[in-house]
Amino acid sequence: MSFGESPNTTSLDFNQLSDPSQASAMGLDDFQEQLPTRQLLKVTPGPSADEQYDRLAEVFRPVFAQIAATAKERDRNRVLPFEQVGLLNRERFGALRIPVAEGGYGARLVDVFRLLIELSEADSHVGQLWRAHIAFVENVLVLEDQELRSKWVSRIAAGQIVGNAYTERGGNALGTLNTKASQVDGRWLVTGEKYYCTGTIFADWTTVAVAHPELAGRQIAVVSTQHSGVKILDDWDGFGQGLTGTGTTEFHQVPVDTFMPQQKNDPEAAIFQLVLMAVQAGIARAALNDLRISVQNRTRIFTTGTGVPVHREPQVLQLVGEVSAESFAADSVVIGAVLEVEAALIDPGLNDEERYAVCELAANRAQTIVQPLVIGATSKLFDGLGASSTSVICNLDRHWRNARTIATHNPAIYKARIVGDYEINAVQPQRLSVTGEDSNHRA
Template sequence: MTSYQELSQSEAQQLAHAHIIQSDAEALEIARALAEQFKHHAVQRDAERLLPFEEIEAYSQSGLWAMTVPKQYGGAEVSSYTVAQVIALMSGVDGSIGQIPQNHFYGLEILRNTGTEQQKQKLYAEVLKGARFGNALAEFKTKNAAQKQTAISPVDGGFIVNGEKFYCTGSLFAHRIPTLVKDEHGREFLVFIPRQSEGLELVDDWSGFGQRTTGSGTVKFNHVFVEADDVIPFDAAYSQPTISGPFAQIMHAAIETGIAHAAFEETLIRVRQARPWIDSGVDKATDDPLTLFELGRIVADVRASEVLLKQAARSIDAAKPQPTAENIAKASIDVAKVRAHSTETALKASSKLIELAGSRGSQREDGLDRFWRNARVHTLHDASRWKYYFIANHLLNGVLPPRRGTL
């Protein structure tokens, strides 16, 4: 267990002027190049739990962490599908790197919906320069995930935050930590707390067997002062129709779809190297009829997840200009479909990779198990069984799905 007060071994760096992306096409081009770069040492990072500080710095300086900033504030405002494709690409080469910016983009979406003009100008400008936002949303010690105990209280000149958060993905790499708090009246706010704030402690105690380098540990707040300008309404993003919920969820679906796609591509490589089963009567594993059967099933599922991902993103983007209860419900249901499907596909594809590679696929130095471990841990974010329930309840009974970031 390690406490962190800086972004790396050295003193926290001043924000550099990051590249500013101009279009969806440029975002995808940069993402493809970075994904190739991040492939290097991915197995080692996972095996030795080497936190990817250099990779995340390159990722944010590339301009990709600012790609959702609205055009009127100087960003590219890329589509939800482009965001999903970028996250899927990164997740395919390193599941942790794929997940780290998820709540950064989520925080920017809450800002777009409920922030003041002054707050938008301030925080968007920081992100365009290369600032990274982590998160402190979930809590570990409450009876269920919906309950929150971290509190915000007014004082002269601002507010005080006290509490403790867990699963704080990306916070070890962040310049600000958007923190979900409640006031004395039960209202929820998102507080964009600078990571160097006095009384804020980051603890690197994430011990999950997958997604090992996401930095998803504990953040403690001991009488942390925050300025009023850093406090943004959170509950308002869900009391009215917004894309906040489906947008948060499609990024999770993209992580799983990316892992599934990469696991399948790796399976093709390993099957070409494998020996056929002794009862197959063929000389090459690529001619083994039952191996081909399994490969056919996997590629169909992977492709289906990719199509569902695109369909869900299109629904989000269609609802974004003028959100209503109906079009947000459609977007949420479409996202629920891909979340449920991608959960099962990522687990199946990553497991079949090892099965079809044969006993040699279990060798530690190859790290093939990381695909399954990453998929298994990430898919615990939400229960796919409840997604199927919301889909069917909407289809059969016309019941609109709940508005929240965990549908």
């Protein structure tokens, strides 16, 4: 069975099914399943022959298909994807990067991101909620403390998931944290409140950015989300990516399992951003899928058109071609940036500062290009379908809402300037460590 076919359509005639004149009329709010579409190219960009990736895809694509089947309804009805995370965890999606000898899949970093694009095509919320876990795994794999590394590799290989609690919503001065670690009776405890805790509601553990009384700067404590002192709220109120658990987490004297060693100029920030870009690429694919099937099934035409069925209307075909090209470009840029990071991580000729710059610049360049491509593609979707496509029953706006929400991150507006400053003035990209209030601001 080739890519693009579903099990119950292998014997159907593509040319017949893709011609609305030979099928019954279908409204935009009636379409349920994609018609079979010829896939002359691989589903994801990458090496022409990649047996390892094909083996991984064979494991996870059936799960992605299950996730995609309910994605539209879950988005519309705000149903958090606990079941879908469970399906992925059953196959140990979070252990992709763990070496085979240590109980994982031994995937390359680029393999993880190619799968992440496919997962985000199925459901962008589910793709994004793995953001912190993917970055955490990269940090674990390079730990010099072998006992600590072994502990976390074993947990991840067993299917345990790590979330994120870095950012405070307000009230802390820039460069400081109100969430603190303190020692009580010989145990380190965390107390404080975080927001933007993407993925933590689904996770077994979460990383917490804390102020430490004995160590300067931001420290990363890892705590169990199952402790009674942890309270996780589903209060993310953004208009997009509403099912990622990006809300509040409260910590009330929660024991610290691990303080992660501070690694100089690690690629965590770049990984965080590239995960978002992979999600964006997946959103573009999903929008293209919905545009394709909607045009194939549409029988309504306008007198202001050329008088041919919509699936033959030249301007509609041009628009679909543009969305397809934008989706392809987003995929390619993301994969190219990840390959750049992957190469930098193992390049012995780079020092820590140079390695950090390569990773940051790759992510920033990708973000500068991918986000406007995807926002454009998810907006064009409506141009090819007319006013009926804005019906809440269709829920096609979820693609634009989700892409637009992701495109605000960390903040996206600064990325091109950072790249330009490096190109012209050789200014090193700076780490985003702690956000906070401007103490010099006067209303």
